[in-house]
Amino acid sequence: MSFFSLLAFSLPVLSGTLIAHLLWLDKNSPLDLFFKFSLGTGLGLGISALLYFVCLLFFAGRSFFLYVEAALFLSLLTAAYLKRKRMVRASSPRLKITLPQAAILLAAVIVFLSSFIGMVNYSRQRARGDWDAWMIYNRAARFIFRGGENWRDAFSSEMGVIFHADYPPLLALNTASRWEILGEETAFVPMIQGFLFSLAALGLSFGALAELKSLAQGGVGLILLGGVPFFLGEGGRQTADLPLAFYLLASLVSLFFYFRDRRAAFLALAGFMAGLAAWTKNEGMLFLFASVGILFTAALWKRSLLDFLLYFAGALPSLLLLFYFKSQIAPPSEFLGGGSLFPYLADGSRHQLIFSAFEEFFLHGGGWFGIGIYLVLSAYFLLFYSRGGNPAPILISLAILVFQMIGYYVVYLISPYDLTWHIGYSLNRLFVQIYPSAVFVVLYAGATPEMIFPSRPK
Amino acid sequence: MLKKILRAFFLAAIVILGVGTGVESFRSSAEIHSNDESVINWDDRLSNLIALIPLERGMVGYLSNEDIPGAAFDPDDASGEYILTQYAVAPLVLIRGAEQDWNLLNLDPETYEKWIQENEDRYRLVGSGGGIYLARRVAQ
Numbered sequence: 001m002s003f004f005s006l007l008a009f010s011l012p013v014l015s016g017t018l019i020a021h022l023l024w025l026d027k028n029s030p031l032d033l034f035f036k037f038s039l040g041t042g043l044g045l046g047i048s049a050l051l052y053f054v055c056l057l058f059f060a061g062r063s064f065f066l067y068v069e070a071a072l073f074l075s076l077l078t079a080a081y082l083k084r085k086r087m088v089r090a091s092s093p094r095l096k097i098t099l100p101q102a103a104i105l106l107a108a109v110i111v112f113l114s115s116f117i118g119m120v121n122y123s124r125q126r127a128r129g130d131w132d133a134w135m136i137y138n139r140a141a142r143f144i145f146r147g148g149e150n151w152r153d154a155f156s157s158e159m160g161v162i163f164h165a166d167y168p169p170l171l172a173l174n175t176a177s178r179w180e181i182l183g184e185e186t187a188f189v190p191m192i193q194g195f196l197f198s199l200a201a202l203g204l205s206f207g208a209l210a211e212l213k214s215l216a217q218g219g220v221g222l223i224l225l226g227g228v229p230f231f232l233g234e235g236g237r238q239t240a241d242l243p244l245a246f247y248l249l250a251s252l253v254s255l256f257f258y259f260r261d262r263r264a265a266f267l268a269l270a271g272f273m274a275g276l277a278a279w280t281k282n283e284g285m286l287f288l289f290a291s292v293g294i295l296f297t298a299a300l301w302k303r304s305l306l307d308f309l310l311y312f313a314g315a316l317p318s319l320l321l322l323f324y325f326k327s328q329i330a331p332p333s334e335f336l337g338g339g340s341l342f343p344y345l346a347d348g349s350r351h352q353l354i355f356s357a358f359e360e361f362f363l364h365g366g367g368w369f370g371i372g373i374y375l376v377l378s379a380y381f382l383l384f385y386s387r388g389g390n391p392a393p394i395l396i397s398l399a400i401l402v403f404q405m406i407g408y409y410v411v412y413l414i415s416p417y418d419l420t421w422h423i424g425y426s427l428n429r430l431f432v433q434i435y436p437s438a439v440f441v442v443l444y445a446g447a448t449p450e451m452i453f454p455s456r457p458k
Numbered sequence: 459m460l461k462k463i464l465r466a467f468f469l470a471a472i473v474i475l476g477v478g479t480g481v482e483s484f485r486s487s488a489e490i491h492s493n494d495e496s497v498i499n500w501d502d503r504l505s506n507l508i509a510l511i512p513l514e515r516g517m518v519g520y521l522s523n524e525d526i527p528g529a530a531f532d533p534d535d536a537s538g539e540y541i542l543t544q545y546a547v548a549p550l551v552l553i554r555g556a557e558q559d560w561n562l563l564n565l566d567p568e569t570y571e572k573w574i575q576e577n578e579d580r581y582r583l584v585g586s587g588g589g590i591y592l593a594r595r596v597a598q
Contacts, residue, residue: 107473111480118480121487128497131538134545147549150515156551158517162537163544187494220472227476229483368475376472383461383468452465 005188008178009045009196011069013037016044018076023265025083027211029095035207039253041200042246045193046276046318047072049173053321056173061149066181098455101216108219108226112202115226119198122236127187129194129238136164137240138190140172145179157331166330168322170280171240190238197243198235201436202226204246208253209443212260216449224439228373230366234432240281241429247277248287248404249436252397256444259393264310271314279318282333283408283433288315290403294396334416344414354412357423358405361431374431377442384446397441401434500542504562507592508547510584511560519561519593520544520552521573529569539564556581556593563591 017040024036048069055065097105129138143154154172155165171193178189202225210218226232234242254270257263274291277284292312299308344350367373408430415422511518520543523531543562544552556563561581565573566589574583581593 104473107477111476114477114480114484118483118487121484122490125487125490125492126494128494130493131541134497135541139541139545139548142545142548147515150549153515153549153551158551158553160540160544160552160554162541220469223473223476223480227472227479229479233483368479380468380472383465447465449469452462452469 002188004182005178005186005192008181008189009192011066011073012044012048013041013196014044015069015073015076016040016042016047018073018080019043021080022076022083023269031095031207031210031215034203035211038200038203038207039250041196042204042243042250042276043273045174045196046170046247046279048177049170049279050318050321052173052177053169053325056144056151060151063180065177097215098450100449100453100455101219104216104219104223104449108206108222111223111226115232116199119195119232119236122233123191123194126236127191129190129236133190133238135162136167137171137238138175139163140165140169141175141179141190142185144172144176145185152329155330159331161334166326166333167240168279168281168284169325170276171243194235194238194242197246198232201242201246201249204249204253205436205440208256208440212256213444214448214450217443220449221439221443224443225436228366228368230373230428231432231435234429239429241432244277244281244284245433245436247273247280247284248434249440251277251287251291252400252437252440255397256393259390267307267310268314271311272318275315275318275322278322283430285322286407286411287400287404288319290407291400294399294403298396335411335414341414350413350419353419354409354423357427358409361427365428366431373435374438377438381442381445386445386447386451394441394445397437401437401441404434496538497542497545500539501546503586503588503590504543504546507562507584507586507590510592511550513550513560516550517553517558518547518550519556519558520554520564521556521561522564523566523569525554526565526569526573529566556595559595561593561595563593565589565591
């Protein structure tokens with residue numbers, strides 16, 4: 001069943017990869033294909049979740065989603081074939097790997113393999129994921145798969161608040177649609193979905209840094225993602241934090257490509273990925289609001305709304321469906337209890353507790369020997385920052401991430417739960433969500449290993 | 459020059475620590491305690507009772523020690539069992555209390571005895587062992 005579960009994901013993954021291929025038709029080296037596959041995996045899974053939601057809205061209880069996915073795949077394959085015929089193939093330059101590059105890539109491969117096999121081991125022990133998986137995502141998937149025409153009961157307002165029926169449904173939709181295709185519930189499906197998003201996040205970080213900066217910088221990115229204790233373990237838990245981290249990273253990466261190549265499609269892709277982030281978890285909506293706000297401010301500064309509109313257009317499909325989901329299907333969030341927020345906002349002890357927790361994680365969380373990984377990243381940024389290139393995407397991305405952090409802070413401030421419990425239960429995962437994006441921006445802004453260890457001419 | 463040395467040192471430290479952590483996470487992953495059995499066992503324990511519920515859609519009551527004033531319970535266990543029960547009964551929605559036509563009871567023997575003395579004539583009960591019962595409300 002594990003093989004068939006993997007096979008059930010092949011159509012969305014290949015469709016997403018074909019879309020990435022169509023966007024980067026001129027890039028065809030093995031490294032580029034790796035990048036396209038990584039980006040396309042998350043893109044395809046996101047599109048699949050949107051399509052399945054539309055199918056449920058109009059044709060619930062009828063099992064033909066496989067044909068929808070097959071039709072999409074065949075259309076994209078035809079488009080790729082036609083485009084390929086029209087293109088003149090440019091020969092890609094032969095890749096020469098220097099000794100420092102080889103050393104870093106070897107280390108990155110060791111980190112990648114050991115961390116990934118560690119995650120597979122974790123999943124073998126916990127095939128059904130962790131607490132949040134049964135409570136939220138796999139629970140909702142069971143409702144959708146078993147409920148047929150009554151799939152909306154997954155988001156019933158009668159259900160206990162603890163089940164978070166208001167959470168965006170991307171993971172649950174993908175799990176339910178794979179179960180529908182396979183004709184049975186199997187624990188391999190959410191497990192494989194977790195693997196795919198983990199691999200996609202690593203591959204996207206590596207591929208984007210290798211393309212935008214250098215091969216060794218991609219390797220350093222891989223080491224920073226796979227070689228820290230707190231990040232990759234999330235992939236085996238079958239929760240939404242790592243998929244969300246993927247979409248945040250994918251949105252920022254697309255933004256960087258836009259600033260380099262000035263192709264409108266990349267900006268729309270950045271918006272689309274931000275929309276998928278909102279479709280994955282409520283914190284993704286925060287990211288969407290933050291990025292829309294920052295880009296709108298940038299547009300006012302430049303006195304041109306075109307960039308902003310392209311981004312917004314990309315986010316629109318997910319945003320419309322999410323609006324329908326939130327307003328017509330899901331119950332209200334527990335954060336919108338209706339009471340006044342002022343007592344929370346004005347409570348100094350809450351500010352102190354949240355600030356201390358953020359400070360503690362920043363200084364000591366997620367890194368090595370009690371030194372916080374975000375402290376390491378900050379030191380890296382200060383030490384390696386290299387002028388040159390376009391600072392705009394760095395500034396915009398950092399501003400988005402700072403607003404995302406401020407958003408997390410405010411969410412804690414108005415949390416209806418016991419604050420100490422809430423912080424203890426979730427803070428680590430909030431830092432996981434933005435970690436790949438933070439690593440990417442810091443490494444993009446920094447000097448590469450090739451600059452630090454230049455290879456001598458022979 | 460100093461900056462270059464610092465950068466080289468910093469980069470080397472990250473590579474070494476990253477490799478060390480990756481290998482350690484691989485090693486420690488073999489020692490992770492499995493929690494799958496608790497999910498599977500709970501599904502199995504409830505499956506006989508769930509099969510008796512003739513609803514394809516709707517609500518099922520859930521009564522545990524947590525809902526009965528004075529009854530002893532461990533908050534973590536109570537919360538976990540509530541979540542696993544909802545997971546098992548999907549696509550039926552679990553509602554706290556025993557006011558639905560069909561209700562699942564998850565009570566320790568002492569609490570069950572007290573509860574049944576007060577409610578015997580209101581419900582028909584089927585047991586599944588381990589303190590889990592299906593209680594069908596009888597029309598009064």
